[in-house]
Amino acid sequence: MHLSIFKTKVMVAGFAAILAPINAVQASTLTYKSSVNLEKTNFEKQISLPKFDSSLGKLESILFELSGDVQGSVSLENEDAQAALVTGNLAAEISLKKPDNSLLLVALPTASVEKDLSAYDGTFDFGGTSGVKLTEISNTKKESTLLTIPDDFTPFVGGGNFNLFLEAIGNSTATGAGNLSARFETYAGANVMVSYTYAKKDEPQRRKKVPESGVPATIFIGLAATMVLTKSKIRFV
Incomplete structure (x- = not known):
């Protein structure tokens, strides 16, 4: 009798292995993007992105990505009595803020020239032998942050959209000579992306009579266990 009970348990386990893949939880990702075109610093813009629809599944994480761009020109004039190696740094501080105006991400793109x-x-003309004007200088800086604590999800879950605030401040500088004049034209822009990763269950699938290639190994294990047990004889101890 004990052997019969043991075989029954094994058969249940075999069928469980067959059905397990049908109800497996799978992770899915939704991604939305928004951008701010290049314009002269300093400015602040509002970005609107869709919230996560909680009816799709259980939200596991939110990834925010900020790609900050700086572009423009650098003009330098060495007014020293001797030659100098001068450096111009075309730079911007691009901040992304949450709906409550708290800081989410900061990107610091810088394009340097020597x-x-x-x-x-x-002659003060940003030309000749003591001056220079450099145009179409640019660079990009990418930053990201991952939210995994459910309490942090609240502003980004529900219907409709949420708003983020993008601020761009010019931070261009020049160094290398005691008497140095510099002029900058600093433009900034950004691309913002939000990605929601969530868990959902697949809809039940119909079982096929003949397993096809690529069927999970657990199905074959379950079938094998069931076939072996049906061929065994029940013995009473």
């Missing part, structure tokens, strides 16, 4: 300039040539 030039050997002679002693001041007597």
